[in-house]
Amino acid sequence: MTTPTASSGPTPSGPENGLADPSLGAVVSERRQLINLAYRLLGSLADAEDVVQETYARWYALSREQRDAVQSVGGWLTKVAGRICLDLLRSARARRERYVGEWIPEPLPDRTEWIAGRADGATADPADRITLDESVTMAFLVVLESMTPAERVAFVLHDVFRYPFADVAEIVGRTPAACRQLASAARRRIRAAHSPAAPTARQAGIVRDFKRAWEAQDIDALIALLDPGATAIADSGGVVSAEPLPVDGAERIAHGIVGIIRRVPELTVLERSVNGRPGLVARQAGITVTVMAFDITGDRITRIWAVRNPDKLRPWTARPQRP
Numbered sequence: 001m002t003t004p005t006a007s008s009g010p011t012p013s014g015p016e017n018g019l020a021d022p023s024l025g026a027v028v029s030e031r032r033q034l035i036n037l038a039y040r041l042l043g044s045l046a047d048a049e050d051v052v053q054e055t056y057a058r059w060y061a062l063s064r065e066q067r068d069a070v071q072s073v074g075g076w077l078t079k080v081a082g083r084i085c086l087d088l089l090r091s092a093r094a095r096r097e098r099y100v101g102e103w104i105p106e107p108l109p110d111r112t113e114w115i116a117g118r119a120d121g122a123t124a125d126p127a128d129r130i131t132l133d134e135s136v137t138m139a140f141l142v143v144l145e146s147m148t149p150a151e152r153v154a155f156v157l158h159d160v161f162r163y164p165f166a167d168v169a170e171i172v173g174r175t176p177a178a179c180r181q182l183a184s185a186a187r188r189r190i191r192a193a194h195s196p197a198a199p200t201a202r203q204a205g206i207v208r209d210f211k212r213a214w215e216a217q218d219i220d221a222l223i224a225l226l227d228p229g230a231t232a233i234a235d236s237g238g239v240v241s242a243e244p245l246p247v248d249g250a251e252r253i254a255h256g257i258v259g260i261i262r263r264v265p266e267l268t269v270l271e272r273s274v275n276g277r278p279g280l281v282a283r284q285a286g287i288t289v290t291v292m293a294f295d296i297t298g299d300r301i302t303r304i305w306a307v308r309n310p311d312k313l314r315p316w317t318a319r320p321q322r323p
Contacts, residue, residue, distance in 0.1 A: 026073040027059060032129070033074070034081050039130050040156050041085040042092075043105030043141050045315065051088070055081045075167070082153060082171035089149035100238025102246065104305050105141040106312040107291040108132065110273035132276030135160045138293035138305050141275070143193045147186050154179045155186030195297045203296045204271070204278040210294075210301065211269050211280055214261060219254045226250035227300035232257075237309035240289070253304065281316065288316040 034055060038048035058080055059067070070076045096103050111129050130136060135156070144152050150172050157163040157171065158179070165176040165183075172179055198206070206225060213221035232253045236242035247253050261267055264284060272281045274293040282290040291313060295303035307313065 027056065027077065030074050030077050032131075034077060035129075036131055037078065037156070037161060038081055038085055039106075039108075040135055040141075040144070040160060041082075041153060042088060043145060044312075045106050045108065045130070046311070047088060051081055051084050054084055078163070079167070079171050082157060086149055086153050086172065089152060092149075100236070101242060101244045102233050102235050103145075104233060104235035104307050104312075105138065105145070107138065107279075107293060107305075107307050107316075108136065108275050109315050110276075132273075134276075136275050137277055138275050139193075139197075139295045139303070140190075142305070143190055146193075147189055148182075150174070151182045151186040151189075154182035155190075158183045159187070195295075195302070198296045198298060200278065202299075203294070206296055206299065206301065207278040207280060207294055208271060211271060214257055215269060217258045217261060219251075219258055222254035222257065223250045225301055226253055227297070227302045230300070230302050230304070232304040232306065234306040235309050235312065237311060239310055240308050242306070242308050288313050291316055 031052060034052045035048050038051040039045055042048055042051070055077055059077065062070075108130050111132065134140060144156070147155065153172055154165075154168050157168045158165060165179045168179045168183075169176045172182070174182070197203070210222065210225050213225065228250050229248070230250050230253055232243075232247045234242035243256070247256055266284060267289075268283045270281045270283065272279055272291075274281075274291055277293065279294060280292040281288055282292070289308065291307045293305045293307075294301050295305075
């Protein structure tokens with residue numbers, strides 16, 4: 001890949017002099033790939049969108065001659081986006097220390113229900129949609145959060161997006177051999193945290209049973225669905241109410257979640273796909289207030305991630321109601 005060239009001065013909004021840019025089609029066609037990459041690296045759709053915008057801004061800050069000299073537009077954009085993500089990951093630790101409560105990756109709806117979250121409720125561009133696969137499940141993203149920035153970038157670029165270590169090295173700023181070691185360390189983290197997941201249909205049935213027990217305020221049924229050592233984590237960002245620390249144990253989780261529905265009897269709970277896995281969405285007065293993702297091993301729920309921070313629920317807002 002060609003090394004990106006830094007450029008100072010104003011960033012043009014498009015090709016200079018009003019002339020058609022022959023690379024424009026190639027640049028636009030990379031948007032979905034860049035969004036997918038940045039989301040997996042950052043765990044935040046909002047940050048991923050900012051990364052793509054900054055990447056495009058740097059592209060159009062190049063002169064026409066500089067852009068013409070780039071041998072692979074996709075490679076150049078990926079390298080720049082990867083470096084921006086790496087810088088953000090390095091600064092994220094400090095930002096997370098200031099975050100109120102637990103931080104959970106931003107949840108994603110099924111592609112058929114994707115919306116922009118804008119006030120006008122306009123539908124999102126399909127090119128912006130994240131491909132939902134094993135690398136965006138909440139459990140997988142949470143493990144990525146435990147990695148160092150360099151490990152995460154090396155692993156995602158190589159193991160998920162299949163970039164050769166020579167290209168990864170240019171982004172991370174290390175040798176290909178060092179990047180290979182980083183990816184290997186990341187794989188060990190994945191293996192250590194991995195537990196065999198139940199088939200998707202079985203997961204959906206367990207989540208449905210959890211929903212029914214929750215609505216019925218049946219504490220015994222909830223306890224039976226939860227692993228004795230289960231953990232529930234809520235992310236409110238300090239904007240709305242939520243438990244500030246993880247809640248451990250089936251009984252504590254069951255009592256806590258029943259307490260929610262007793263305090264908010266008008267809460268509507270819906271089955272939805274969350275990051276490609278069966279999950280639940282809680283709505284109050286037609287507004288999505290919580291998105292819940294589950295980690296299920298065998299017939300028991302081992303982890304619940306409840307995202308309540310409104311800033312992380314943009315793709316879920318203003319959704320037309322359906323059964």
